[in-house]
Amino acid sequence: MAQRKETPTPLPSPENLTREQSEAVEKAAFLIISAQRESAAMLKRAGIPEHFFKSKCTAHIEAFGQCPCGDYKGDGGPCENHVTIDHEAVPIPRDRCNHRASQHLPS
Ligand SMILES: [Zn+2]
Ligand SMILES: [Zn+2]
Numbered sequence: 001m002a003q004r005k006e007t008p009t010p011l012p013s014p015e016n017l018t019r020e021q022s023e024a025v026e027k028a029a030f031l032i033i034s035a036q037r038e039s040a041a042m043l044k045r046a047g048i049p050e051h052f053f054k055s056k057c058t059a060h061i062e063a064f065g066q067c068p069c070g071d072y073k074g075d076g077g078p079c080e081n082h083v084t085i086d087h088e089a090v091p092i093p094r095d096r097c098n099h100r101a102s103q104h105l106p107s
Contacts, residue, residue, distance in 0.1 A: 014102075029102035030076040055104040057097055061085065069097035072104035079104065 014022060036053045043049070057069035057079065064085060073081040079097040086093055 014100075025102050026076060026100055029100070029105050032105055033072045033101055055101075057081075057083075057099050057104050058106065059097075059099040059103040067097055067099060067103075069099065069104070072101055073097075074101070076101060 014025075017025065033055045036055055040053050043053075054070055055072040057067040057072070059067040059069075061067050067083060068085070069079060069081045069083045071081060072079050079099050079101070081097045082094045083097050084093070085095055
């Protein structure tokens, strides 16, 4: 007798999402980041360092490692924060993070 095993549904990877779904993910991610910004402003007013909550980028850059972007900047679209990719190069190249809002949240 074959037994049906209950396997937990894995989180769909971004590539497997429909356009509608990934838009919802980005909107939801931006909502969280907006709330983090608001809470950071609240802490600042209370005299607590405002960088207490940061929406650090978790994207992986080929041949580099984790994206050095430390805080999401933008309004829901690709991140506009400028990051330094190569500390050895002269002059140090500065590039846009360009990663999605959802990549700035721990998953
Ligand atoms: Zn970023
Ligand atoms: Zn990034």
